[in-house]
Amino acid sequence: VLVLIAVFYNIWKIFRNEQEIIDYSNSAEQYAQLKSKFLAGMSHEIRTPLNSVIGFSEQLSLEELPPHQKEQVAAIRKSSEMILDLVNEILDFSKYETGKMNFESAPFMLNQAITEVYQTMSIHAMKKGIELEISSSVDDNVCAEGDKVRLKQVLMNLTGNAIKFTRQGKVTIQAKVETALPNDFILKITVIDTGIGIEKADLPHVFDEFSQVAEAQKATRHKGTGLGLAICKKIIELQGGNITVTSAPGQGSAFSFELPLKQLAEGTCSTESAIN
Ligand code: ADP
Numbered sequence: 001v002l003v004l005i006a007v008f009y010n011i012w013k014i015f016r017n018e019q020e021i022i023d024y025s026n027s028a029e030q031y032a033q034l035k036s037k038f039l040a041g042m043s044h045e046i047r048t049p050l051n052s053v054i055g056f057s058e059q060l061s062l063e064e065l066p067p068h069q070k071e072q073v074a075a076i077r078k079s080s081e082m083i084l085d086l087v088n089e090i091l092d093f094s095k096y097e098t099g100k101m102n103f104e105s106a107p108f109m110l111n112q113a114i115t116e117v118y119q120t121m122s123i124h125a126m127k128k129g130i131e132l133e134i135s136s137s138v139d140d141n142v143c144a145e146g147d148k149v150r151l152k153q154v155l156m157n158l159t160g161n162a163i164k165f166t167r168q169g170k171v172t173i174q175a176k177v178e179t180a181l182p183n184d185f186i187l188k189i190t191v192i193d194t195g196i197g198i199e200k201a202d203l204p205h206v207f208d209e210f211s212q213v214a215e216a217q218k219a220t221r222h223k224g225t226g227l228g229l230a231i232c233k234k235i236i237e238l239q240g241g242n243i244t245v246t247s248a249p250g251q252g253s254a255f256s257f258e259l260p261l262k263q264l265a266e267g268t269c270s271t272e273s274a275i276n
Helices: 002-021 028-061 067-097 110-128 148-164 214-220 228-238 271-275
Strands: 106-109 131-136 143-146 170-181 184-193 242-248 252-264
Touching: 002 028, 028 067, 067 228, 106 110, 110 131, 110 148, 110 170, 148 170, 148 184, 148 228, 148 252, 228 242, 228 252
Parallel strands: 131 170
Antiparallel strands: 106 143, 143 252, 170 184, 184 252, 242 252
16 A cells, blocks of 8 residues: 555656646647656656566465465466556557657577567467467578567567457468568568457557557457557557558458568677577
């Protein structure tokens, strides 16, 4: 309770400070800045105590506990992780809005990045009884230069959505590279699912911020922010790529993105960069 009071007190302080600085007679742009600053501040304040809750529930789960208490600790951890995901999405989004999102550029093994996402998401798919398949024609030795973390974030998001909105069947991650210039290539990834699909009228809006398809919400009782795809779109477009979707209601969807990356000579990716 004390932690919660402290969090809300800090959020209130942030809001008060912003109110003092901003003159409300000013433009919509300033209002948007205020909103973003407030969201960023709020997200920071919530993240710190939330990480303690997750850390302590992790420790507790290792203790000898009666089965019903084990379940309760697992529920605390799962819910806290869900809130952390939502808060991180809001924080990420406010970074984009205020132009504070930077991209790293470092060498990394391309196929390894894709495989890491596949391995993480396989666990989620398995829990739901969905088959997760990977079909990559990218050579294992391909060494790329770009932002591996952001690439994995986009792929994780698309694959996570595909699993979320599929009741049965399978999700496939297809990956290939196309040469663009002597030292550049374009990575093309498509995530295909056999899920609930998206109505034609809703398709143009799925990449809009805070947009969620009403039918999907009813079908999955899923609670999200509606920010995931908007963030993916920004990550890809800010790096000179594009992201698209095709879908048939009741049959499934296919989300594709093309991302330009620098191609490095084989062997440039050190073992260390291959691990990170
Ligand atoms: P969130 O997952 O937080 O709701 P997203 O931006 O990731 O937000 O997705 C926006 C909406 O697009 C989802 O709420 C859902 O209605 C729809 N959507 C996204 N991916 C899929 C998919 N693979 N199949 C069906 N609907 C999808």
